[in-house]
Amino acid sequence: xxxxxxxxxxxxxxxxxxxxxxGGAFVYDMGAVSxxxxxxxxxxxxxxxxxxxxxxxxxxxxxxxxKLREGAREARPYLPAIEAATQELSRCPDFTLVEVTNPHExxxxxxxxxxxxxxxxxxxxxxxxxxxxxxxxxxASQLADIPAEEAGKESPPNSAAL
Amino acid sequence: xxxxxxxxxxxVILSLASWALASDMRWLHVRVEDGGQEGEIVRVNLxxxxxxxxxxxIHTKEFHEGKVKVSEAKFKDVDIRAxxxxxxxxxxxxxxxxxxxxEDVRVAKSGGNLLVKVREAKDKEKGKTxxxxxxxxxxxxxxxxxxxxxxxxxxxxxxxxxxxxxTVLVTVNDKDSKxxxxxDARNTAD
Numbered sequence: 001x002x003x004x005x006x007x008x009x010x011x012x013x014x015x016x017x018x019x020x021x022x023g024g025a026f027v028y029d030m031g032a033v034s035x036x037x038x039x040x041x042x043x044x045x046x047x048x049x050x051x052x053x054x055x056x057x058x059x060x061x062x063x064x065x066x067k068l069r070e071g072a073r074e075a076r077p078y079l080p081a082i083e084a085a086t087q088e089l090s091r092c093p094d095f096t097l098v099e100v101t102n103p104h105e106x107x108x109x110x111x112x113x114x115x116x117x118x119x120x121x122x123x124x125x126x127x128x129x130x131x132x133x134x135x136x137x138x139x140a141s142q143l144a145d146i147p148a149e150e151a152g153k154e155s156p157p158n159s160a161a162l
Numbered sequence: 163x164x165x166x167x168x169x170x171x172x173x174v175i176l177s178l179a180s181w182a183l184a185s186d187m188r189w190l191h192v193r194v195e196d197g198g199q200e201g202e203i204v205r206v207n208l209x210x211x212x213x214x215x216x217x218x219x220i221h222t223k224e225f226h227e228g229k230v231k232v233s234e235a236k237f238k239d240v241d242i243r244a245x246x247x248x249x250x251x252x253x254x255x256x257x258x259x260x261x262x263x264x265e266d267v268r269v270a271k272s273g274g275n276l277l278v279k280v281r282e283a284k285d286k287e288k289g290k291t292x293x294x295x296x297x298x299x300x301x302x303x304x305x306x307x308x309x310x311x312x313x314x315x316x317x318x319x320x321x322x323x324x325x326x327x328x329t330v331l332v333t334v335n336d337k338d339s340k341x342x343x344x345x346d347a348r349n350t351a352d
Contacts (some may be wrong), residue, residue: 036259076220077220077243078220080220080221081216081219081220083219083220084215084216084218084219085212085215085216086214087215088209088211088215088216089212091211092187092209092211092212093347093349094185095189095207095209095349095350096205096207096350097206097207097208098204098205098206099203099204099205099351100202100203100204100205101201101202102196102200102201102202102203103200103201104200131271
């Protein structure tokens with residue numbers, strides 16, 4: 001029985017729908033990076049950005065390779081620690097990691113749900129940043145996957161054991 | 163109805179599991195209070211389990227696999243392990259006490275802890291003194307010194323800290339600041 005154009009179009013549509021659902025599920029699962037900067041002075045800026053956290057790892061593909069290698073080289077000693085920290089943080093109950101208060105400003109870094117939340121309040125502005133832990137782990141993991149020789153540095157000793 | 167019951171049961175089990183996990187955790191707290199005009203307060207709360215996972219993942223020249231390299235020169239003239247061993251086997255009492263016109267240093271062993279108390283007179287007329295008190299369980303000291311001669315095993319010390327009860331490790335009171343470092347089961351600093 002010959003395969004009609006309608007059948008092919010239907011198959012392609014189903015595939016497209018499945019890909020869209022899988023992509024949507026991935027984006028939803030990763031959560032969102034939220035940035036909010038509110039100026040306190042008259043005419044101060046009010047910036048509110050909510051980006052799908054999946055954009056972070058995807059954005060790495062768009063960074064020029066040279067820049068990516070440079071960043072990976074500098075961050076390499078700390079990437080396994082970032083991965084380990086984000087994994088362990090996701091298992092911890094909500095808590096305040098660091099709190100700094102003085103008469104002029106407060107800085108607050110906390111783990112809230114699956115996010116690392118940073119709040120800064122100073123005389124000029126308030127800043128709120130919320131980053132999904134999984135997104136941070138994935139970015140660190142991707143940077144760590146760049147081969148050491150490509151990143152221009154030798155592997156740390158015993159890095160194979162990590 | 164059955165689904166509702168199942169969901170409620172699942173929720174209760176999940177809550178109990180999270181509570182059990184949370185209550186089992188040990189936390190290291192640091193509180194620094196600046197006594198100057200700014201009056202800045204810094205509070206840090208760190209789950210020891212997080213430190214246990216992160217420390218082995220740090221690989222730098224001096225820090226590797228949770229152990230920090232200490233230059234041999236620093237251990238050259240002093241056999242710290244022998245001193246600690248001697249202290250550990252010493253009966254509980256005050257065994258070093260140095261008193262001078264402006265400084266008192268007291269080292270003692272009490273309740274399985276190594277205690278160091280330093281009291282420095284800053285302004286005799288105003289009666290101002292700086293005090294530093296350090297209290298470290300011997301199990302933690304042993305763990306810290308359990309590596310090679312030229313290294314301190316920070317990871318082992320963190321694990322040992324996780325096994326002790328609520329303890330104040332360091333208290334510093336001077337004219338500029340107050341510092342307190344302690345371990346307990348709460349995820350908030352006071």
